[in-house]
Amino acid sequence: MRIALFGYGKMGQMIEQVALKRGHEIVAKIDEHTPNIDFNSMDVAIDFSMPEGAYSNITKCIENNVPIISGTTGWLDKYKDAVALCESKNGAFIYASNFSLGVNIFFELNNYLAKMMHNLPEYKVSLEEIHHTQKLDAPSGTAITLAEGIISNSEYSKWKLDDNSNGSLPITSKRIGKTPGTHTVTYDNIVDSIEIKHTAHNREGFALGAVTAAEWIIGKAGVFSMRDVLNLG
The missing domain is CATH 3.30.360.10 (Dihydrodipicolinate Reductase; domain 2)
Known part of the structure; x- marks a missing residue:
């Protein structure tokens, strides 16, 4: 699975480690200064960026038909807009306040x-x-x-x-x-x-959950939660 990371702070780095251990490839590490993004290179995107950039990252992925997993908090005043866009574009989107x-x-x-x-x-x-x-x-x-x-x-x-x-x-x-x-x-x-x-004893549990969600969402369309990923419904 080809994963793009939006945000490459501590969580992004931990997600990279977990993803590589599980046999996936990191094809992009994107921040607010990245000039050109090749959405065709990625199967799925994982966003652990800054609150002010999260909504833009999510919408760009949905508009380019890339499933997006977001764990960034502090932007949820626009969550309904992201859901509406995802539904209108028949995209795939999971937001969780915590992926552990x-x-x-x-x-x-x-x-x-x-x-x-x-x-x-x-x-x-x-x-x-x-x-x-x-x-x-x-x-x-x-x-x-x-x-x-x-x-x-x-x-x-x-x-x-x-x-x-x-x-x-x-x-x-x-x-x-x-x-x-x-x-x-x-x-x-x-x-x-x-x-x-x-x-939580460390960040690895959060990273594992995010990668698990990314694995799960491939081939699906809709707005989901970790309850869907873990089959808790």
Whole structure:
């Protein structure tokens, strides 16, 4: 499989390592300064670029009939536009806030727990995410996905960063050292607490998930998620 990397930072470099180990070829490493892009050279593109460039990368791939996997966060105000374009062009597109296979199982656990806790209002829920100091966005896309899962299965209508006023679901974001990513969901009551937690030990899990998604999407058309890749539906 011929893979183009949009963005060649730490994640792009890790994706390259994983892809090569799995027998794939990296045919392009593209950033905002790349003058000419040969879309015919690639079977699939993986985007871990900067938020300000992600939407452009995604649309260019869709317009050139290249399946695109995106893990860039911070651009989701244009997500619906990307979906509409993909559908109109009969393209193939997967966005995930986190491609880690373990995190996507964690998303499912989070949704199931939220459903179980729905009729127990005495438990107050909160989210905490911890990442490395170089992470630019807060809260993380993963934390937002977790919050959305809780909101869709509870009486909460919105989340707020470091704020539980007006019944909002609070998310606490911390930036500590080189932490790859830790996410904790806590249901707290006066008598006890229930907590689920995912801790990433390194970036390889994110890279493996992205390459797995790229392998899966070849030959398909539509807008998909990691639930489709992992057959969790």
